[in-house]
Amino acid sequence: MAKAPPKPWPTGEAEQIEPLVRRVLAPNPSPFTYTGTQTYIVGLGDGCAVIDPGPDEPAHLAALEAAIGGEHVCAIMCTHTHRDHSPGSRPLARRTGAPIVGCAPLAFDTAGPRADEGFDPEYAPDRVLADGEAMSGPGWTLTALATPGHVSNHLCFALEESGALFSGDHVMGWSTSVVVPPDGDMGDYMASLQLLHERDDRVLYPAHGPAVTKPRQLVRSMIGHRRQRENQILRLLGEARQQVGELVAQMYKGLDPKLTKAAALSVTAHLIDLERRGLVVRSEDIWQTS
Known part of the structure; x- marks a missing residue:
């Protein structure tokens, strides 16, 4: 597990990390979120998708609105339903009119101690993406990749035009994922890692921590660990x-x-x-x- 970089962090700033992708860091750092949740905005000009809108935090929502500007939001997409990923989907949907698309909701008892941010019980997608299904907009296509393990409903999203993969919490550059039973499953997690190792993604953009520029090398080391x-x-x-x-x-x-x-x-x-x-x-x- 890597130590967080020295401050200042780019919290609330819209960073252009490649032609189709902007990144906005939420103000929710913790031992489990590193410097905070990274929300990604895919697309420029005519329409965009917002991936992992993060917590329902006014400052973060304001930063997302500023980054989007007057652009049409085609979809708000969630990799999974931990509280640091999906709660911002609802206020952002109300403000933009965009549908919530992506992982399926979870319905089970989450009582008892947990080591992560916990689940978002109010998550209600307008469309659930199955493995291999895609969401598209002007100049971009995001294909869902089922990667259960960290949680059972986890998806990654592949940006077909650039070879980037938005890996959520499945693969991160700063730490391995926490796998929390009963919903988290180590067998599924290992199978999902193997699935990514067999792909040829150019770069991984995780929800926490730096971009992964050598995906197969990192995933291989994670399997070994x-x-x-x-x-x-x-x-x-x-x-x-x-x-x-x-x-x-x-x-x-x-x-x-x-x-x-x-x-x-x-x-x-x-x-x-x-x-x-x-x-x-x-x-x-x-x-x-x-």
Whole structure:
């Protein structure tokens, strides 16, 4: 996990990062959002799409409106429904009249402690994009790529005209994604990483952190990192039956206490995947190799 760059950050500024793409950083930095959520505006002139409008934060919405100016908004597109990604879709839709398009809504009980921003229960898309479906506007086409794992409804969006992929929280340059059961699934996450590794995207634009200019190299290292964690768990459980907290203490030495819950949830996601594959078993909260 990389440290945030020194301030000032370009919060609220519209940055032109390639001819069809502008980026606006929301003022919601945290240990889980890095410097904040990055909203992307795709298209210039006759019509645009807004990807991951971010939190329902007045300053961020004002910055988006300033960046859009008088341009027609064709769609407001969400990669997934964490609270730092999709709540801004509703006020932006009211202001622009644009439809909310992208991932499916989630409906399940989110009670209990969580290590991320939590889910947006009011997300209500006008159109859900299935894997391979596209949204288009003047001079641009965004194709949905189903990438479950971080959450079950996660989508990436491929900008066909430039070879860029908006990767949401699935792949980020500053940190690996938190996979939080029960909706987050480590097996799905690994399969989605493999899917991206087999693509030839030119650049990834994540919702948090810098652009990824060597996508296949980074994704390959992320797959290796997760396999290393998996092997570490199997080795530790081969030595002794253990609880999740005991595993975390051995696997994440020197971890910032703020991130302990996230680490525990990540380990739990690995354990559930290993259990499904018949490599570990549990008795109440004690895990061991099978």
